[in-house]
Amino acid sequence: xxxxxxxIRVVPAIALALLILPVLLGLAGVVAPAFGWHPALGxxxxxxxxxxxxxxxxxxxxxxxxxxxxxxxSALATLIIVTLCLATFLETRAFGAIRRLLSPLxxxxxxxxxxxxxxLLTPSGLASRLVSPWLSGWAHPPDYLFPGDSxxxxxxxxxxxxxxxxxxxxSLAALPQCRAGERLMMARSLGYGRINGxxxxxxxxxxxLIRLPLYAIIVFATANIEVAMILGxxxxxPLAVAVVRxxxxxxxxxxxxxxxxxxxxxxxxxxxxxxWWLGERLVSRLGAGWLRDGHRxxxxxxxxxxxxxxxxxxxxxxxxxLGGLILWxxxxxxxxxxxxxxxxxxxxxxxxxxxxGTSLSNTVTIGLAATGIALVLTLGCLEAETHRRRPLxxxxxxxxxxxxxxxxxxxxxxxxxxxxxxxLNAGWxxxxxxxxxxxxxxxxxxxxxxxxxxxxxWRQVAATLGAxxxxxxxxxxxxxxxxxxxxxxxxxxxxxxxxxxxxxLLGAGRLTTLTxxxxxxxxxxxxxxxxxxxxxxxxxxxxxxxxxxxxxxxWWRHRRQMLSGDAA
Amino acid sequence: MSRRFVLALALATASIAPIPSLAADAESPLDAPWxxxxxxxxxxxxxxxxxxxxxxxxxxxxxxxDRMDERHDLDVVHVKxxxxxxxxxxxxxxxxxxxxxxxxxxxxxxxGENFAAMKERGLLFGPFARRLPNFSLTAPDDNxxxxxxxxxxxxxxxxxxxxxxxxxxxxxxxLETPPRNMSELLSWAREHPGRFTYPLVxxxxxSTFLKxxxxxxxxxxxxxxxxxxxxxxxxxxxxxxEYLDALHPHLWRQGRHFPSSGPExxxxxxxxxxxxxxxxxxxxxxxxxxxxxxxxxxxxxxxxGGTLGNVHFVAIPFNARHKAGAMVLANFLLSPxxxxxxxxxxxxxxxxxxxxRRLDTTEREAFEGDRxxxxxxxxxxxxxxxxxxxxxxxxxxxxxQVRYGDG
Numbered sequence: 001x002x003x004x005x006x007x008i009r010v011v012p013a014i015a016l017a018l019l020i021l022p023v024l025l026g027l028a029g030v031v032a033p034a035f036g037w038h039p040a041l042g043x044x045x046x047x048x049x050x051x052x053x054x055x056x057x058x059x060x061x062x063x064x065x066x067x068x069x070x071x072x073x074s075a076l077a078t079l080i081i082v083t084l085c086l087a088t089f090l091e092t093r094a095f096g097a098i099r100r101l102l103s104p105l106x107x108x109x110x111x112x113x114x115x116x117x118x119x120l121l122t123p124s125g126l127a128s129r130l131v132s133p134w135l136s137g138w139a140h141p142p143d144y145l146f147p148g149d150s151x152x153x154x155x156x157x158x159x160x161x162x163x164x165x166x167x168x169x170x171s172l173a174a175l176p177q178c179r180a181g182e183r184l185m186m187a188r189s190l191g192y193g194r195i196n197g198x199x200x201x202x203x204x205x206x207x208x209l210i211r212l213p214l215y216a217i218i219v220f221a222t223a224n225i226e227v228a229m230i231l232g233x234x235x236x237x238p239l240a241v242a243v244v245r246x247x248x249x250x251x252x253x254x255x256x257x258x259x260x261x262x263x264x265x266x267x268x269x270x271x272x273x274x275x276w277w278l279g280e281r282l283v284s285r286l287g288a289g290w291l292r293d294g295h296r297x298x299x300x301x302x303x304x305x306x307x308x309x310x311x312x313x314x315x316x317x318x319x320x321x322l323g324g325l326i327l328w329x330x331x332x333x334x335x336x337x338x339x340x341x342x343x344x345x346x347x348x349x350x351x352x353x354x355x356x357g358t359s360l361s362n363t364v365t366i367g368l369a370a371t372g373i374a375l376v377l378t379l380g381c382l383e384a385e386t387h388r389r390r391p392l393x394x395x396x397x398x399x400x401x402x403x404x405x406x407x408x409x410x411x412x413x414x415x416x417x418x419x420x421x422x423x424l425n426a427g428w429x430x431x432x433x434x435x436x437x438x439x440x441x442x443x444x445x446x447x448x449x450x451x452x453x454x455x456x457x458w459r460q461v462a463a464t465l466g467a468x469x470x471x472x473x474x475x476x477x478x479x480x481x482x483x484x485x486x487x488x489x490x491x492x493x494x495x496x497x498x499x500x501x502x503x504x505l506l507g508a509g510r511l512t513t514l515t516x517x518x519x520x521x522x523x524x525x526x527x528x529x530x531x532x533x534x535x536x537x538x539x540x541x542x543x544x545x546x547x548x549x550x551x552x553x554x555w556w557r558h559r560r561q562m563l564s565g566d567a568a
Numbered sequence: 569m570s571r572r573f574v575l576a577l578a579l580a581t582a583s584i585a586p587i588p589s590l591a592a593d594a595e596s597p598l599d600a601p602w603x604x605x606x607x608x609x610x611x612x613x614x615x616x617x618x619x620x621x622x623x624x625x626x627x628x629x630x631x632x633x634d635r636m637d638e639r640h641d642l643d644v645v646h647v648k649x650x651x652x653x654x655x656x657x658x659x660x661x662x663x664x665x666x667x668x669x670x671x672x673x674x675x676x677x678x679x680g681e682n683f684a685a686m687k688e689r690g691l692l693f694g695p696f697a698r699r700l701p702n703f704s705l706t707a708p709d710d711n712x713x714x715x716x717x718x719x720x721x722x723x724x725x726x727x728x729x730x731x732x733x734x735x736x737x738x739x740x741x742x743l744e745t746p747p748r749n750m751s752e753l754l755s756w757a758r759e760h761p762g763r764f765t766y767p768l769v770x771x772x773x774x775s776t777f778l779k780x781x782x783x784x785x786x787x788x789x790x791x792x793x794x795x796x797x798x799x800x801x802x803x804x805x806x807x808x809x810e811y812l813d814a815l816h817p818h819l820w821r822q823g824r825h826f827p828s829s830g831p832e833x834x835x836x837x838x839x840x841x842x843x844x845x846x847x848x849x850x851x852x853x854x855x856x857x858x859x860x861x862x863x864x865x866x867x868x869x870x871x872x873g874g875t876l877g878n879v880h881f882v883a884i885p886f887n888a889r890h891k892a893g894a895m896v897l898a899n900f901l902l903s904p905x906x907x908x909x910x911x912x913x914x915x916x917x918x919x920x921x922x923x924x925r926r927l928d929t930t931e932r933e934a935f936e937g938d939r940x941x942x943x944x945x946x947x948x949x950x951x952x953x954x955x956x957x958x959x960x961x962x963x964x965x966x967x968x969q970v971r972y973g974d975g
Binding site: 122124233249254331333335420509512523 | 621645647649651654661664665672821828829836859860970
C-alpha cells in the first residue's frame with residue numbers, strides 16, 4: 001500500500017493548516033474591524049475612532065492592570081510552587097502520592113475548579129462556615145470582597161491552583177530529557193542539599209524545556225474568560241471579559257470596539273510575555289553568581305518547609321473545593337454558619353437530570369469528534385516523522401503551541417466576524433473544529449514522547465518479515481502504543497470539555513455544553529444546581545481517564561508487558 | 569445534494585401534496601388563516617432566544633417544548649442567553665449582511681428598551697399579536713398594558729407573555745421591620761451596613777432599581793414618560809445620584825462589587841449575606857423557599873406608594889426562518905394551560921397576562937392556588953407604577969457606568 005506513505009506525509013501539512021489558518025484568519029478578521037473596516041456591519045471607511053472609543057472606555061486602565069497582574073502573578077506563583085514541589089519531593093516516596101493526586105486534577109475543567117474555589121472561599125463558603133461562629137464570632141457571613149476582589153487576588157489564586165497540575169506534568173515529562181535523575185545524584189554526591197541541588201543542578205537545564213508551557217500559562221492567564229467571570233472582579237472586569245461583553249452589545253459600533261479591544265489584549269499579553277522574558281534575563285544574570293557560590297545547604301530548611309506547605313496546601317484547597325461541590329449538590333436550605341447541610345436531598349440532582357440531556361450529549365459528541373480529529377492528525381504527524389526520519393523542527397513545535405500562545409478572545413472573535421461576513425451558520429461543525437484546534441496541541445504533547453521512544457527494532461523486524469508500512473503502523477505501532485494513545489485521547493477529551501469561549505462564540509450561544517451551562521449557572525442563582533453541573537463537567541474527563549487506564553489492562557490482562565507501551 | 573435533485577424532490581412532493589396547503593405555504597403567516605399557519609408550522613424548528621439564567625424558567629420552557637412537539641410536531645430549541653442584547657446584535661448583524669429570511673432567531677423574549685431598539689430599526693416581524701387566537705384572552709382593550717411596553721405602543725409587534733412587579737423580600741427571622749420606602753431604605757442601610765445591594769447595572773433588575781429610586785426622588789414623575797431628550801437629564805437625575813452616593817458606602821462590599829443578576833442576589837439572600845433583596849417576579853421568593861434556596865421564613869412586600877411593574881413579551885425578528893412556528897409557539901404561550909402552569913409557584917410563578925373574566929370556570933380554577941406565606945399579599949400588587957420611557961434607562965445606565973462602573 002504505497003498510498004499509505006504518501007497519505008501519511010500529507011498529514012503534517014493538514015495539521016499545520018488546521019493550527020495556522022484559523023489563527024491567522026481570525027487575527028485578520030479582527031484587525032480590519034478594529035480600524036473600521038467591516039462592510040457587513042456598515043464599516044466601510046478606515047478610521048481610528050474605535051480606538052478612541054476604546055481609550056475612553058470607563059476603567060480601561062484597571063482592565064489592563066488586572067489582566068497583566070493576575071496573569072504574571074499566577075504564572076510566577078505556579079512556577080515557584082511547582083519548582084519547590086519538585087525540589088522537595090522529587091525521588092521521595094511522597095512524590096508518587098503527590099503525582100497520583102495532582103494528575104487527575106489536571107483534568108478538572110477550569111470552570112469547575114473555579115466554581116469549587118468560589119464556593120469554598122466566598123464569605124458564606126465552607127471555609128468561613130468551618131470557623132464560625134465558634135472561632136470567628138460571625139453570625140452573618142463577613143463582608144469581605146472575595147472572590148471578585150478588585151485587585152484580582154481570587155482570580156490569580158484560581159488560575160494558579162489550576163495551572164499547578166499542568167506545569168507539574170509538563171515538568172515531569174521534561175525531567176528525563178534533561179537527565180534530572182543523574183544531575184540530582186551528582187549534586188547530592190557533592191554534598192548539596194535536596195533544594196540547593198535541584199535549584200542549582202537541575203533547574204537551569206529544566207527551565208528551557210518548560211518555557212513554552214509557561215508562556216502558554218501566561219497567555220491563558222492574561223486572557224482567560226471563564227475563570228475571570230467566576231472569580232474575577234466585575235467593575236471593571238479583566239480586559240478579555242470586557243471584550244466579550246462588548247462583542248455581545250446590541251450597539252453595533254461596540255463590535256468595532258471589541259475588535260480594537262482584542263488587539264489591545266494581544267498587546268497586553270505580549271507585554272506580559274515581554275516582562276516575563278526580561279525577568280528571565282534578570283534572574284539568569286543575577287543568579288549566575290549564586291549558582292556557582294558553592295553553598296550547599298543555605299535555605300535548605302526554609303525551602304523544604306515552603307515546598308511541603310505549598311504543595312499540600314494547593315492539593316488541600318483543590319480537594320476541599322471539589323468536596324464542597326459535592327456537599328452543595330446535596331444540600332437543602334443550608335443557612336450560614338452551619339458547616340454541614342441537613343437534611344441532604346437529591347432535589348438538585350433530580351432537577352438537573354431533567355434538563356441536562358442536550359448539553360450532555362453536545363459535550364460528549366463534540367469532545368469525541370474533536371479528540372478523534374486531533375488523534376488522527378497527531379498519529380499522522382508522528383508516523384510521518386518516522387518516515388522522514390527526523391523529528392519536527394523547532395518552528396513546527398512552536399506552531400503546535402500557536403493556538404495556546406495567541407489569546408483565544410482575539411482570534412476566535414475574528415473567526416466570528418468572518419462567520420458573520422460570510423453568512424455561515426454557527427453550529428456543531430464549527431464548534432467541533434475549533435475544539436480540535438485546542439485539543440491537537442495537547443494530544444500531540446501527550447503522545448509524542450512515547451511514540452518517538454518506541455524501540456525501532458520492532459518495526460525493523462516486521463519489515464524484514466515483509467510487512468508493509470501500513471500494516472506495521474496498524475499491527476505494530478497502534479496496538480503496542482494503545483495505552484499512551486488512549487491517555488492522549490483522554491487528555492484531549494478533557495481539554496475539549498473544558499472549552500468555554502470557542503463553544504460560546506462559534507456556536508453563537510445556540511449550542512450548550514456542560515461548561516457553558518456551568519459558567520452560566522455560576523453567575524446566577526442556584527448553588528446546588530451549579531454544583532451538579534460542575535460535578536458532571538468534572539465526571540466526564542474523569543470517566544475518560546478511567547477508561548484510558550482500564551481498557552488496556554483489560555485487553556492485555558494476559559500480556560502485561562504490553563502495558564508499558566514498549567515491550568522490549 | 570445537487571440543486572437539480574432538490575428541484576426534482578420539490579416537484580415530486582408538490583405533485584402529491586394537496587394544492588390548497590401548497591397555496592397556504594406560499595402565503596405569509598400574517599395573512600393566512602390560523603389553521604394554515606399551524607399546518608405551515610409542522611416540522612419546523614423554532615429557535616427561541618430567552619434568558620437562561622433561571623433553572624425554573626428553563627424547565628418551564630422545556631415543558632413548553634415538549635407540548636409543542638406532541639401537538640404541533642414543532643421542535644422548540646431554547647437558546648439560552650445571559651442577556652437578550654446578544655441576540656439583538658446577532659439579528660442586527662444578519663440584517664447588515666443582507667440575510668432577510670434565513671435568520672437564526674425565530675422568537676425572542678423581550679421588552680423595554682430592547683423592544684424599542686429593535687422596533688426602531690425595523691428588526692421585528694409583524695404586526696402578528698392580534699393574529700394569535702389566544703391573544704383576545706388578555707382582553708387588550710381593557711388592559712392597555714398588554715399593548716404598551718415602557719410607554720411605547722407595541723402595535724402588535726410583540727405578544728404578551730407574563731407580568732412583573734418589583735417586589736422586596738426578607739427573612740422574617742432575622743429582620744423584623746423592613747424599610748417601607750426609598751428613604752427608609754437609606755437609613756436602614758446605614759444601620760445595617762453590608763446587608764443590601766442591587767444587581768450590576770445594566771442587568772435589568774439593577775436598572776429597575778435605579779428607575780425605582782429615580783421615581784421616588786424626582787419631583788415630577790410624569791416627565792419620565794417623555795423621551796429623555798426632551799428634558800435636562802442631568803438636572804432631573806441629580807437627586808438619584810445624590811441618593812446612590814449616599815447609599816453605596818453602606819451596601820454589600822461597600823458598593824465596590826455588585827452581584828451580576830437577580831438570581832445571584834437571591835443566592836446571597838440564601839447564603840445569609842444579605843438581609844433584604846428584591847426581585848421582579850412577585851412569586852419568586854415563594855418558589856425559592858419551596859426549592860430550598862431561601863430561608864423558610866421569607867416574606868415579601870411592595871414599597872409604599874407602589875413599585876415599578878411591566879409586562880414582558882415575545883417577539884419575532886423580521887428575518888426569522890420559521891415565522892409560522894414562532895407564531896404557533898407564541899399562541900400556545902398565551903393558552904390558559906400554559907399560563908396557569910407558568911403561574912404555579914412550584915413551576916415558575918410568573919403572573920399570568922390573561923384576563924380571568926375571559927376564561928370559563930374550569931380554566932379559571934387552574935389559576936387559583938393557596939397563597940404561599942412568602943408571596944406578597946394580593947392587594948400589594950395593585951400599586952403598579954408605570955415604566956419610564958426607555959430612553960431614560962439608556963441615560964441612567966450610561967451615567968451609572970461613568971460614575972460607578974470602574975469600582
